[in-house]
Amino acid sequence: MTRFALTLEFDGAPFMGLQRQSHGPSVQQSVEDAVFAITGERVAMHAAGRTDAGVHARGMRAHIDVMKDIAPFRLMEALNARLRPAPVAVLACEAVPEDWHARFSCIGRAYEYCIINRRAPLTFERGQAWQVPQPLDAEAMHRAAQVLVGLHDFTTFRSAHCQAQSPLKTLDRLDVHRQGERVLVAAEARSFLHHQVRSMVGCLALVGLGRWNEDRLIAALEARDRQVLGLNAPPDGLYFVHARYA
Amino acid sequence: MTRFALTLEFDGAPFMGLQRQSHGPSVQQSVEDAVFAITGERVAMHAAGRTDAGVHARGMRAHIDVMKDIAPFRLMEALNARLRPAPVAVLACEAVPEDWHARFSCIGRAYEYCIINRRAPLTFERGQAWQVPQPLDAEAMHRAAQVLVGLHDFTTFRSAHCQAQSPLKTLDRLDVHRQGERVLVAAEARSFLHHQVRSMVGCLALVGLGRWNEDRLIAALEARDRQVLGLNAPPDGLYFVHARYA
Known part of the structure; x- marks a missing residue:
């Protein structure tokens, strides 16, 4: 298992917020669905901030745990390809220690x-x-x-x-x-x-x-x-x- | 008749271009329709540049001739109200001499x-x-x-x-x-x-x-x-x- 730290940019306009919501699209769901399309794994994304509906990010940090053996750069490229047309982009992706937590270590x-x-x-x-x-x-x-x-x-x-x-x-x-x-x-x-x-x-x-x-x-x-x-x-x-x- | 010089900002994405086109929306048509809604007059807008489909402007200059007696500020406010939801905004509006031409005087x-x-x-x-x-x-x-x-x-x-x-x-x-x-x-x-x-x-x-x-x-x-x-x-x-x- 590798923990990947992501730096995300997103236009919050079309989302109900960063966190997964039952009543509409979220940034979290977009990223998690992209990870599933790439790895077949259902991961849970954790983010530094839980921004509201309509709020944007230029440098949100988040992490995901992935079992598949994949290099950070390849994961970033694959995520960006799968995230389209959602206005979410992965600006950076790096492997981090398993005790690094996007929210609690922030x-x-x-x-x-x-x-x-x-x-x-x-x-x-x-x-x-x-x-x-x-x-x-x-x-x-x-x-x-x-x-x-x-x-x-x-x-x-x-x-x-x-x-x-x-x-x-x-x-x-x-x-x-x-x-x-x-x-x-x-x-x-x-x-x-x-x-x-x-x-x-x-x-x-x-x-x-x-x-x-x-x-x-x-x-x-x-x-x-x-x-x-x-x-x-x-x-x-x-x-x-x-x-x-x- | 008063000639008004307009300073326009527009997002060109939804338009076929600045100039009126038979096959789709244009910035010119948006402004001319807004003028008609305000004055009942069918005017012809002339602009400094004839930008293509998808091209934007932060400070396009244009002019229109209006018969109705209306102050520049009021015309600007009325145009901005009528232009919604088109992504076109009038940033400035002033009365100019009748020999001032947005395209030919530029x-x-x-x-x-x-x-x-x-x-x-x-x-x-x-x-x-x-x-x-x-x-x-x-x-x-x-x-x-x-x-x-x-x-x-x-x-x-x-x-x-x-x-x-x-x-x-x-x-x-x-x-x-x-x-x-x-x-x-x-x-x-x-x-x-x-x-x-x-x-x-x-x-x-x-x-x-x-x-x-x-x-x-x-x-x-x-x-x-x-x-x-x-x-x-x-x-x-x-x-x-x-x-x-x-």
Whole structure:
């Protein structure tokens, strides 16, 4: 048996999410079905993050255990051939020790959220960014974001369906910067709560629009109450970009 | 009557091209139908470039003549509302003098061609870039590209269907640079022949792959013969990015 670590890129638009779902297509099912077509083996894929419906990845890490004797490069090529036409690509594939676990060995996760700040509707980036038509003050968003960095109870920024035992998380980085019409939010932590990045981005957008100030954001954080969340940003703009391992 | 200059962005994938066609959807038809829905007027749109099926634009310029009294901003908003779900967006709209012509007043056109140089299939950029799996030497491509800059007979790099009277064109700029897995080609000229950018990019890719050298490219140019063209790059990677006016 060989454990293979995969680096995945996928457009989340057509999927119900990364994890296998009974009610629709998932990234996990696409990969597992491709492995079955190649090896005849029914494997279970484990991933660093369990992204929601419509959320994308540029560098998701995952692992699968395969009995068949196959070289990493050949497995990657075969997976990419079998994954078509699903918008999932294997960017890298390597054999790893059997105690390496894509989810449990992961010590850092990085997300990027892409807002396109313009009046005109999206063309190329439809489903791949959040279009905000009113002008956003990215600098004000960045300043306010620093309130959220550090160890906090993120109950306000957590989905009602979150399964984490504790709402306490340490947010290592939350940077906002403008690149032309794009406003990009970079978030890093050991791990995140369900909907945490989208909830933080939604509230930062309210700050960027001038509808919330920093005090309002602090009050929302301190309230530890999902009811005071200003806005949950749509999944379209969210990308899992990197998983870090020791 | 007011002449409005439009700046258009469009994903060319679902279109038969910019110009109205009897056999399928076009960008021109989408815009003209949107104008009709707003004003009841059947206008004719003129554009700076007549891009092919599958070719995109980030900054195409066009003009329409409208009788109805309407402010540029309101026309832009109404067009964007009516253009949905076609992947065409009006980025800017302004009233211009009646002797301003999107095509005939244009004194410079800029295209960008996007190659994604990696083995893995495309996900987000499917239909929006040319995937080349073998490693490309972008520096060799840039050096070779300089052979094509200047005034030349571009017969080799011209479609058999090209309607231009002369194959003589002055190419002002042809730059190739790598940005991570992307190899971007920037081309500027007063005007281009039909398929010229795609034909040049196709041959430069052969240079990047090491299958052609600079001498072979010079020979192809000097042959003035479409039969010696090495490769016509697919439309997917081509973007009309800018039109220049006096």
